[in-house]
Amino acid sequence: NSFVNVIGRVAAPGKILYNSGFSYEDYIEVAGGFSNRADKDEAVIVKQKGERYLASDQKVKLEPGDTILVPEEPESKTKFMDILTTTLTITAQIVTVVGVIFTLSK
Numbered sequence: 415n416s417f418v419n420v421i422g423r424v425a426a427p428g429k430i431l432y433n434s435g436f437s438y439e440d441y442i443e444v445a446g447g448f449s450n451r452a453d454k455d456e457a458v459i460v461k462q463k464g465e466r467y468l469a470s471d472q473k474v475k476l477e478p479g480d481t482i483l484v485p486e487e488p489e490s491k492t493k494f495m496d497i498l499t500t501t502l503t504i505t506a507q508i509v510t511v512v513g514v515i516f517t518l519s520k
Contacts, residue, residue, distance in 0.1 A: 415462075415479040420445040422484035423452035432478040438469040441482055453487040 417429035418441050425446025433440070438459060448454055457469035462479040469482060476482075 417478065418476060419481040420484070421481060422457075423449045423486050424484050425449050432476075436476065438476060438482050441476070442484065448484060451487045453485045457482060457484045459483075 416432050418432055418436075419429050420441050421427045424442055425448075427445060430441050430444050436444075438457065442448060442457075455470070459467045459469050459471075459474055459476065460481040460483060461467075461477070467474040
């Protein structure tokens with residue numbers, strides 16, 4: 415087996431020809447990069463014998479037959495970021511309106 419399998423939340427999952435000079439980020443880039451809602455911090459390398467390692471662990475060397483799994487970001491993380499973004503947008507708009515009203519009243 416001379417391939418590394420990239421699966422999960424990447425743009426084009428599939429088998430990529432093994433290259434000894436590639437890091438896990440290089441394989442993900444060849445697979446089209448992280449897709450929407452990819453949990454980049456939780457990407458794992460699954461060895462042929464079943465051992466699992468965080469992909470960001472620099473001690474793990476990729477070998478032919480390994481699998482890189484990019485999981486989906488949990489729903490709760492997405493909702494929190496959506497709420498935070500909306501709250502900050504509304505707050506900025508309110509501050510702008512109050513500033514305009516204050517300026518016009520002088």
